[in-house]
Amino acid sequence: MRIRGERECWDCGRQWSYYETGSVSCPDCGSIGSTGLGDRERHTADPVELDLSPARQLAGQERWEAALEEAIERCGEYVRRQGFLRGGELLAFEDTYLAAAELRAVARQQQRDLRVGDDEEIYLLALLRGADIGERPSPGEVPATEAMRSARALAYAKAIKEYRSEVSAYLGDHPNPEAASVLGTVAEHVKRVQALDGDVDLRTIEALVDATKGVGRAIREDNEGALAAARDRLGRL
Structure with a gap:
């Protein structure tokens, strides 16, 4: 799917990359309200690690x-x-x-x-x-x-x-x-x-x-x- 991965929080203004965190929540205040910045890009990879x-x-x-x-x-x-x-x-x-x-x-x-x-x-x-x-x-x-x-x-x-x-x-x-x-x-x-x-x-x-x-x-x-x-x-x- 195509998404705007660069986000800006509505509440505190913090900017972060969904591409890196995989989370829609602001890493500073926890708000889920944000604005997408830049162009939509194809994105299918979640941040995930394999621990056996x-x-x-x-x-x-x-x-x-x-x-x-x-x-x-x-x-x-x-x-x-x-x-x-x-x-x-x-x-x-x-x-x-x-x-x-x-x-x-x-x-x-x-x-x-x-x-x-x-x-x-x-x-x-x-x-x-x-x-x-x-x-x-x-x-x-x-x-x-x-x-x-x-x-x-x-x-x-x-x-x-x-x-x-x-x-x-x-x-x-x-x-x-x-x-x-x-x-x-x-x-x-x-x-x-x-x-x-x-x-x-x-x-x-x-x-x-x-x-x-x-x-x-x-x-x-x-x-x-x-x-x-x-x-x-x-x-x-």
């Missing part, structure tokens, strides 16, 4: 059912609120978002399987330790079971689709035909991953992640080299 400390603590106590539920809830809230447009600016496609989406999907899958095996436990602990600081397990660290590998592939495919949607909205205001073309190729690959229910080589989905990051970087930094690298990655799939 409670889930890690539960896992450390071998309370896996509670740990999974906590991780699902916290990752779900983060993914829902972490948009990619802030005050008209395109944000990066970051690993914290990907790891949160992956952990939520894997935890849900593990809830259905009821039993946490040794490989799954190591994988889940790696996600719990690293997701909130932007660390993801490598493709080789994902357990060889079809369920775990599909969970990762589908989580990443959905994340890429969400990012692509917001990049497309951004390109509506800042046309870039070459970037749009590469995004279209990404979309076709994502459709294939989803049609196959995630049954793809994890190196393929990783290449799609890298290509998507490259498109975002190309747009944000006006970096033709990043766009060429993204196109090359897709061409080798």
Whole structure:
């Protein structure tokens, strides 16, 4: 949506940025009456942080059912609120978002399987330790079971689709035909991953992640080299 993120309080005159606080209340007096300043800009990103400390603590106590539920809830809230447009600016496609989406999907899958095996436990602990600081397990660290590998592939495919949607909205205001073309190729690959229910080589989905990051970087930094690298990655799939 488009909003006037720079606000001025009717009561005390304080000016603040909704883009930064995510709150319509004046940070000084608490009034919710304010005037929008400047132009309306596309904005989808709420100020939100991912904190998995409670889930890690539960896992450390071998309370896996509670740990999974906590991780699902916290990752779900983060993914829902972490948009990619802030005050008209395109944000990066970051690993914290990907790891949160992956952990939520894997935890849900593990809830259905009821039993946490040794490989799954190591994988889940790696996600719990690293997701909130932007660390993801490598493709080789994902357990060889079809369920775990599909969970990762589908989580990443959905994340890429969400990012692509917001990049497309951004390109509506800042046309870039070459970037749009590469995004279209990404979309076709994502459709294939989803049609196959995630049954793809994890190196393929990783290449799609890298290509998507490259498109975002190309747009944000006006970096033709990043766009060429993204196109090359897709061409080798």
